[in-house]
Amino acid sequence: MSESNYDEIMKLLCDRLSGLSNSSIQITPETNIISQLSIDSIKLLNLIMEIEDTFDVSIPINALTDVQTVRELADLVYKIKSAS
Amino acid sequence: MNLLEKLDASAAARKALLPDGVGAFGIPIEEVYSATEARIGDRRVLLLGTNNYLGLTFAPECIRAAHEAIDKEGTGTTGSRMANGSYFGHRSLEREFADFYQCDSAIVFTTGYQANLGTISGLVGPGDTVLIDGDSHASIYDGCVLSGADIIRFKHNDMVDMEKRLRRLGNRVETTLIIAEGIYSMLGDQAPLTDIVKLKKAYGCILLLDEAHSLGVLGETGQGLVETTGLLKEVDFITGTFSKSLCSIGGFCVSNHPQLEQLRYVSHPYIFTASPSPATIASTRAALELLRKGSHLRKQLWQNCTQLYTRLKEGGYLLGPHPGPVIAAIVDTPRQALLLWQNLLEHNIYVNLILPPAAPEGKSLVRCSVNAAHTPEQIKYVGDTFCKLHSLLCTAS
Numbered sequence: 287m288s289e290s291n292y293d294e295i296m297k298l299l300c301d302r303l304s305g306l307s308n309s310s311i312q313i314t315p316e317t318n319i320i321s322q323l324s325i326d327s328i329k330l331l332n333l334i335m336e337i338e339d340t341f342d343v344s345i346p347i348n349a350l351t352d353v354q355t356v357r358e359l360a361d362l363v364y365k366i367k368s369a370s
Numbered sequence: 371m372n373l374l375e376k377l378d379a380s381a382a383a384r385k386a387l388l389p390d391g392v393g394a395f396g397i398p399i400e401e402v403y404s405a406t407e408a409r410i411g412d413r414r415v416l417l418l419g420t421n422n423y424l425g426l427t428f429a430p431e432c433i434r435a436a437h438e439a440i441d442k443e444g445t446g447t448t449g450s451r452m453a454n455g456s457y458f459g460h461r462s463l464e465r466e467f468a469d470f471y472q473c474d475s476a477i478v479f480t481t482g483y484q485a486n487l488g489t490i491s492g493l494v495g496p497g498d499t500v501l502i503d504g505d506s507h508a509s510i511y512d513g514c515v516l517s518g519a520d521i522i523r524f525k526h527n528d529m530v531d532m533e534k535r536l537r538r539l540g541n542r543v544e545t546t547l548i549i550a551e552g553i554y555s556m557l558g559d560q561a562p563l564t565d566i567v568k569l570k571k572a573y574g575c576i577l578l579l580d581e582a583h584s585l586g587v588l589g590e591t592g593q594g595l596v597e598t599t600g601l602l603k604e605v606d607f608i609t610g611t612f613s614k615s616l617c618s619i620g621g622f623c624v625s626n627h628p629q630l631e632q633l634r635y636v637s638h639p640y641i642f643t644a645s646p647s648p649a650t651i652a653s654t655r656a657a658l659e660l661l662r663k664g665s666h667l668r669k670q671l672w673q674n675c676t677q678l679y680t681r682l683k684e685g686g687y688l689l690g691p692h693p694g695p696v697i698a699a700i701v702d703t704p705r706q707a708l709l710l711w712q713n714l715l716e717h718n719i720y721v722n723l724i725l726p727p728a729a730p731e732g733k734s735l736v737r738c739s740v741n742a743a744h745t746p747e748q749i750k751y752v753g754d755t756f757c758k759l760h761s762l763l764c765t766a767s
């Protein structure tokens with residue numbers, strides 16, 4: 287997958303996360319999804335399902351234990367998509 | 371943030387939803403009078419928030435069996451099933467469960483929570499996959515995490531969604547365990563077992579069904595969803611709990627796969643915990659007998675369920691899709707749920723309050739559970755009171 291695909295993933299995540307969050311902060315790659323955006327665990331799990339469908343991949347939710355920031359989530363999706 | 375500050379932050383989030391002093395969670399029950407009534411504070415309340423589906427908590431047969439076991443075998447086994455904790459009663463109960471489900475093997479665990487933890491983590495491990503319903507109980511999630519397998523969720527009861535996820539797994543389906551529940555505890559709806567079985571066969575997976583809320587409730591003999599659907603032989607592993615219709619505490623797994631026995635040697639939640647006390651096992655054995663012969667109890671239970679479900683529906687409440695012993699009024703906000711819950715308690719009715727994220731789709735629930743010991747008059751009073759309080763939902767948002 288190319289650089290532009292990574293950007294596409296990042297943009298999609300930022301858009302969806304801002305839709306899910308009640309917080310008004312500007313989302314950047316370094317934003318912490320749980321603590322800064324106050325997105326509860328179930329909303330995050332549902333977002334993962336949506337990303338799976340968008341990119342037609344399987345993203346195991348246990349892989350989320352290493353994910354804190356938007357960048358880390360984008361990296362995970364990119365890695366899985368590239369390997370698929 | 372240090373560890374304690376993190377807890378302070380989560381406590382602050384909790385208190386924002388539910389102020390201190392509103393005892394909706396962990397409410398002190400001062401005295402229990404029967405399967406349907408207890409004292410909370412100085413109120414005598416009707417219990418509509420228990421899992422006592424067959425109303426057997428005070429069944430004389432179970433009480434007598436528990437007394438005798440304490441007298442004969444003492445208060446506890448003080449050891450694991452693996453060591454000194456497998457008494458005659460534990461082994462007999464396993465045989466009785468195997469017989470009840472016409473299966474070769476059964477394992478008794480110390481709780482239903484551990485039955486899921488122990489079965490799931492015994493069946494799958496790192497590199498394997500579990501495909502679970504999005505609304506699965508925490509014991510299923512925790513079992514999956516403990517196992518180290520990859521966890522994929524499908525949309526609750528959505529078979530198109532489930533098949534899409536199975537297809538994506540490719541040849542990993544061979545080492546995939548699908549997990550569903552007979553009756554889901556939040557909305558009381560049932561799994562589409564016929565379709566799940568079709569897909570599990572088409573893709574060659576193994577299927578585990580948790581009958582925690584359906585044991586004793588569904589089927590002529592109370593086996594659960596496997597009985598009403600006639601699919602007992604198609605489900606690879608069935609887990610369940612003693613803490614609901616069997617009115618004690620403990621859990622089980624049954625299967626026709628001889629490999630189930632190996633779990634006794636690999637499953638930490640089975641090995642590294644003390645076995646259920648003799649009294650617990652004895653009352654469960656007595657309750658299982660009552661459950662098997664309890665079609666009259668199921669008939670009464672279902673009459674009560676239908677009566678309350680119909681009344682709440684007429685009263686304008688949004689409910690789960692199926693009538694059943696779990697009947698949840700779905701409301702938009704935590705404030706509405708809390709107000710309704712508090713007013714019900716003021717009318718001497720205890721139900722469960724469920725707030726996000728525990729409730730599905732960001733909603734809040736005021737959940738009733740009905741049992742066979744409720745009288746039609748009690749159910750009528752609960753239904754009428756709910757309907758009288760419906761207008762509260764408009765005053766709170």
Ligand SMILES: Cc1ncc(COP(=O)(O)O)c(C=O)c1O
Pocket residue numbers: 481482483484486507509551555580582583611612613619620621
């Ligand atoms: C679906 C489901 N499975 C398992 C359990 C755990 O049962 P136990 O209370 O015996 O630990 C519960 C009970 O809360 C449940 O609702």
